[in-house]
Amino acid sequence: MKISLLSAVFIGSCLMAVAQDSPAPDAERKPMQLTLNQKAFLNLPEERRNEFNKHLVEADRLFRDKRVFETIDELEKASVIFQDSPELLNLRGSCSVEFRDFEKAMEAFRVAEKLSPEDASIQFNIGEILFVTKKWQSALDVFEKVVKKLTTKEQMPLSRLVEFKILLCKIKLGKNEEAEVLAEKYDFLDDSPYYYYAHAALCYKNNDLIKAEEWLAMGGRVFEDPNVISPWQDTLVEFGYIKSFYGDDVTVAK
DSSP states (O other): OOOOOOOTTTHHHHHHHHHHHSSSSSSTTHHHHOHHHHHHHTSSOOOHHHHHHHHHHHHHHHHHHTHHHHHHHHHHHHHOOOOOOOOHHHHHHHHHHHOOHHHHHHHHHHHHHHHOOOHHHHHHHHHHHHHHHHHHHHHHHHHHHHHOOOOOSTTTHHOOOOOOOOHHHHTTTHHHHHHHHHHSOTTTSSSSHHHHHHHHHHHHHHEEEHHHHHHHHHHHEEEEOOHHHHHHHHHHHHTTTOTTTOOOOOOOOO
8 A cells, every 4th residue: 555645855954044144135024933943953063964954865865766774774864963853754754654654653743743833744644644544534634734735836736635535534424415515626627637536436435336437547548647646546545445455454543
């Protein structure tokens, strides 16, 4: 089972250090509010900050290449320099998911969330763990918060995917009318597979498997890029409408 997680890199620390050293060009610029862990990071020597960011950027690259053990090695090197990085913890949690240790992953994501409460990527990952461990109401609550933060054009593909997960949570919670309304939110002109997968989900719910497969086939013809379709297909696997090659057993996160 493949989980659609997001990872983020702690490059912003160096940028914050530069911003702090540069005077504001006008009186309208508000002073940057730093968290305690950000202040602690900025108190490190510049050489150590740069070394930390180098390890974390490399860890992120390795994780995207599915080189998980090497990712963990880079995270350990970064952690020796600075532990209280939400981005580091977010990536560490993502590695735990690769080993299907959802409880350990959730622990890392929760600590990361405390350090960076407004980070949408961390909250999305928490929602994903709740989703795959079938905590539907909790997942719905998280996803409804996350989708409000995904407002830019660049975030549209992820926003649509989160809305699809919201629809699926509502199905599991018996909120069928709300799910049906959500299925009609976008039409075939939308730049995402939402329209096709939302209707396929409703057909699966109604045990109309043939029609569901037709909707998925239509979506596949319109969106030919496997990288576009993959997270939507994976979501249906996580949800249980499509059989997983890895079985159905999961460790329930607390």
